[in-house]
Amino acid sequence: MKIGMSHGAGGELMQDLISDIILSNIRNTRVNGGVGLEDLDDGASIPLGEYEIVISTDGHTIDPLFFPGGDIGKIAVAGTVNDISVMGARPIAIASAMVLSEGFRGEELERIVRSMDAVSEETGVSIITGDTKVMEKDKLDRMIITTTGIGVVKRGEIVRDSGLRPGDMIILTGSVGDHGMALMAFREGFGYDTELESDVAPVWEMVEAALSTGGVTAMKDPTRGGIANALNELAEKSGVGMVVEEERIPVKEEVLAVSEMLGIDPYEVANEGKVIIGVDPEYADEVLDAIRKTRYGGEAQIIGEVNSERHVILETRLGGRRILEAPVADPVPRVC
Amino acid sequence: MKIGMSHGAGGELMQDLISDIILSNIRNTRVNGGVGLEDLDDGASIPLGEYEIVISTDGHTIDPLFFPGGDIGKIAVAGTVNDISVMGARPIAIASAMVLSEGFRGEELERIVRSMDAVSEETGVSIITGDTKVMEKDKLDRMIITTTGIGVVKRGEIVRDSGLRPGDMIILTGSVGDHGMALMAFREGFGYDTELESDVAPVWEMVEAALSTGGVTAMKDPTRGGIANALNELAEKSGVGMVVEEERIPVKEEVLAVSEMLGIDPYEVANEGKVIIGVDPEYADEVLDAIRKTRYGGEAQIIGEVNSERHVILETRLGGRRILEAPVADPVPRVC
Numbered sequence: 170m171k172i173g174m175s176h177g178a179g180g181e182l183m184q185d186l187i188s189d190i191i192l193s194n195i196r197n198t199r200v201n202g203g204v205g206l207e208d209l210d211d212g213a214s215i216p217l218g219e220y221e222i223v224i225s226t227d228g229h230t231i232d233p234l235f236f237p238g239g240d241i242g243k244i245a246v247a248g249t250v251n252d253i254s255v256m257g258a259r260p261i262a263i264a265s266a267m268v269l270s271e272g273f274r275g276e277e278l279e280r281i282v283r284s285m286d287a288v289s290e291e292t293g294v295s296i297i298t299g300d301t302k303v304m305e306k307d308k309l310d311r312m313i314i315t316t317t318g319i320g321v322v323k324r325g326e327i328v329r330d331s332g333l334r335p336g337d338m339i340i341l342t343g344s345v346g347d348h349g350m351a352l353m354a355f356r357e358g359f360g361y362d363t364e365l366e367s368d369v370a371p372v373w374e375m376v377e378a379a380l381s382t383g384g385v386t387a388m389k390d391p392t393r394g395g396i397a398n399a400l401n402e403l404a405e406k407s408g409v410g411m412v413v414e415e416e417r418i419p420v421k422e423e424v425l426a427v428s429e430m431l432g433i434d435p436y437e438v439a440n441e442g443k444v445i446i447g448v449d450p451e452y453a454d455e456v457l458d459a460i461r462k463t464r465y466g467g468e469a470q471i472i473g474e475v476n477s478e479r480h481v482i483l484e485t486r487l488g489g490r491r492i493l494e495a496p497v498a499d500p501v502p503r504v505c
Numbered sequence: 506m507k508i509g510m511s512h513g514a515g516g517e518l519m520q521d522l523i524s525d526i527i528l529s530n531i532r533n534t535r536v537n538g539g540v541g542l543e544d545l546d547d548g549a550s551i552p553l554g555e556y557e558i559v560i561s562t563d564g565h566t567i568d569p570l571f572f573p574g575g576d577i578g579k580i581a582v583a584g585t586v587n588d589i590s591v592m593g594a595r596p597i598a599i600a601s602a603m604v605l606s607e608g609f610r611g612e613e614l615e616r617i618v619r620s621m622d623a624v625s626e627e628t629g630v631s632i633i634t635g636d637t638k639v640m641e642k643d644k645l646d647r648m649i650i651t652t653t654g655i656g657v658v659k660r661g662e663i664v665r666d667s668g669l670r671p672g673d674m675i676i677l678t679g680s681v682g683d684h685g686m687a688l689m690a691f692r693e694g695f696g697y698d699t700e701l702e703s704d705v706a707p708v709w710e711m712v713e714a715a716l717s718t719g720g721v722t723a724m725k726d727p728t729r730g731g732i733a734n735a736l737n738e739l740a741e742k743s744g745v746g747m748v749v750e751e752e753r754i755p756v757k758e759e760v761l762a763v764s765e766m767l768g769i770d771p772y773e774v775a776n777e778g779k780v781i782i783g784v785d786p787e788y789a790d791e792v793l794d795a796i797r798k799t800r801y802g803g804e805a806q807i808i809g810e811v812n813s814e815r816h817v818i819l820e821t822r823l824g825g826r827r828i829l830e831a832p833v834a835d836p837v838p839r840v841c
Contacts, residue, residue, distance in 0.1 A: 170610070170611035170612075171608050171609065171610055171611065172605045172606070172607060172608065172609040172610075172611065172614070172639055173607060173608075173639070174607050174639050174641065175639075176605070176637070176639050177604075177605065177637055177638040177639030177640075178639070183637060186637065187635075187637060190611060190614050190615050190618060191618055191635065191637070194615060194618045194619050194622055195618065195621070195622045195625065195632050196622055196625070196626055197622075197625045197626060197629070197630070197631040197632065198631055198632060198633060199631055199633055200597050200598050200631050200633060203633070204633075205631070205633050205634075206631075206632055206633055206634060206635060212634055213598070213600070213633035213634035215597065215598055215633070215655065217553070217554075217556060217558075217657065218553075218554050218555065218556065219554065220553060220554065222553075222558060222655070224598065224600050224633065224634055224653070224655060225600070225634060226600035226601070226602045226634060226635065226636050226651070226653055227602060227636045228602040228603070228604045228636050228637075228638045228649075228651060229638075230604055230638050230640050230645075232644075261536050261551065262536050262549070262551055262560065264549070264560050264561070264562035264653050265562070266562045266563060266564040266651045266653075267564070268513075268564045268566055268649055268651075269508045269512070269513065270508070271508060271509060271510050272507050272508065272509075273507065273508040274506070274507055274508075275506035275507065275508065275522075275526060276506075278508070278526050279526050279530060282526060282527055282530045282531065283530050285531070286530055286531045286532055286533075289531065289532070289533050290532055290533060293533070294533070295533040295534055295535055295536050295541070295542075296531050296533065296534060296542055297534060297535055297536060297539070297540075297541050297542055297549035297551070297560065298541075298542060298548055298549035298560055298561060298562060299523075299527065299542060299562065300562050300563045300564050300651075301512070301513055301519060301522065301523060301527070301564075302513040302564045302565075302566045302839075303508055303509070303510050303511075303512050303513030303514070303838075304513075304566050304646070304839065305510065305646075305839075307646075308568075308645070308646035309566075309644070309645055309646065309649075310640070310641075310643075310644035310645065313564075313604055313645075313649060315562070315564060315602045315604075315636075315651035315653075317560070317562055317600050317602075317651075317653035319551065319558070319560060319655075321553065502639075503638075503640065503641075
């Protein structure tokens with residue numbers, strides 16, 4: 170068996186690889202009964218005294234390094250801050266390991282480091298340790314940044330992606346497909362003709378607004394594989410189904426245009442500044458209001474409701490119903 | 506300015522790169538007064554309640570992936586466990602982010618994951634979360650593993666690389682140059698003719714033995730740049746000098762042989778299972794005995810003494826004295 174691009178693109182093929190080769194060969198996968206490796210959540214946790222330390226790690230191989238709306242540095246820090254956030258933990262620190270290709274330009278590195286610093290400053294998350302390696306130029310294309318985030322939450326208050334219950338409302342914090350489509354359009358050379366930008370941004374402010382309102386039962390950020398993947402993961406892990414309404418899922422005009430031109434479903438591509446939040450119905454309107462008051466949450470919507478069935482059902486604009494399946498892989502590789 | 510191989514090989518060039526481009530552009534570098542980015546220690550720390558969380562991250566680009574004595578999986582977990590250990594913290598968990606080249610063979614990946622598991626099992630350190638990405642085969646040579654370690658120590662008991670005081674004894678836990686020379690010999694094609702193996706191993710048992718005896722003032726594991734780099738870093742950061750005796754520094758016959766054949770100084774190449782420990786002289790013999798009783802510490806030696814001068818002085822076998830300088834870079838690139 171050989172590794173293919175789709176093994177790293179989210180979706181089912183990646184999950185098979187992880188189960189068959191990685192999980193089946195590792196014996197010690199959790200600490201003190203915290204969230205562990207085989208939970209395949211956005212991160213793991215280590216209960217310690219009255220706290221729970223939340224850890225998440227992500228290798229960033231995005232191509233191109235600079236794109237409309239951001240660069241690899243911004244996505245590396247924001248993406249990891251987001252993985253910590255959706256576990257319900259306040260992100261506090263980042264460890265950053267860079268591997269650079271020989272010949273990489275110092276000016277580009279500086280630009281990337283400044284982007285990392287900007288997200289660090291915006292979120293109050295410190296970059297506390299790092300590592301730098303260099304590979305021969307024929308062995309690595311430009312650079313990889315692996316960021317590991319550390320967050321803290323009061324013991325017992327962690328939010329899992331398996332916590333949805335029938336009756337919960339599903340909140341989506343904004344429009345979908347922006348990141349994946351912006352990258353794809355840029356790669357195909359018509360990025361400059363559109364207004365389309367990646368949505369890469371830290372989601373902590375929105376998450377904090379939701380958590381402090383109350384009633385949050387589950388969260389996930391829809392990155393690789395898009396909302397199609399994230400909604401299905403949430404449903405499967407929680408052992409529930411849900412109905413979501415197409416007309417309530419915001420998709421920008423430009424995203425739709427690129428989507429149609431390339432034949433790529435905007436629900437299946439990565440977002441980098443959005444969260445899907447399951448909320449107790451009693452709190453749903455209040456949580457929605459709180460999110461809408463934040464910097465990135467103005468277009469948040471309640472997009473659906475959890476039920477006790479087994480599928481993610483999409484109610485289309487025309488009133489039809491279809492199963493929204495998890496993609497086999499993100500159709501746009503190397504976007505995060 | 507363009508990045509060269511030597512910018513990632515330990516030593517002065519790497520320190521310049523880090524200071525000029527990375528440190529000067531990042532504003533938030535520590536949390537709660539813990540050890541932070543600009544301390545350039547083996548890791549960072551986050552004080553939390555009665556504990557201090559220690560974090561260290563390392564990208565592993567080693568070439569070849571499989572070598573006498575280990576493979577990239579073993580070095581990824583052991584190396585990170587070691588960075589946590591030398592901060593005086595008990596390593597408890599690892600986060601692992603893999604980037605694989607398209608076409609990478611599943612059987613090789615499985616072998617590597619099993620090596621990671623073996624070190625995890627030996628040390629009791631759990632692998633609690635991970636990430637998998639795939640890059641096109643012309644963009645990445647085989648694989649990179651970035652491991653981030655999490656350790657815990659009682660608040661105030663962290664060990665720094667800046668803690669040496671005049672009068673302290675310097676303990677080295679075993680022979681030097683094994684890893685770098687084994688890799689170099691193997692690359693040059695005469696690896697199979699020698700008994701030479703990498704020393705890659707977790708050092709926590711030795712560190713724990715030293716800490717529980719008492720009197721430890723500073724620690725560092727001499728990886729990139731070898732003991733020449735590590736001794737100079739310890740001295741510089743502590744604002745002290747030291748005299749070390751060549752005849753007390755164990756170097757294996759095979760290491761010397763390869764060293765002479767290739768013209769590479771064994772003091773300047775990476776070790777992956779050794780520690781340099783500064784100890785209060787009253788405790789030195791007892792710490793030495795404790796280390797010698799551990800699995801990897803049988804050949805530990807007191808190699809020198811700290812003074813209030815400013816250099817690392819090597820007393821040669823012939824009774825001469827010379828300054829042992831930090832190398833500009835590890836002369837054997839991509840070995841860890």
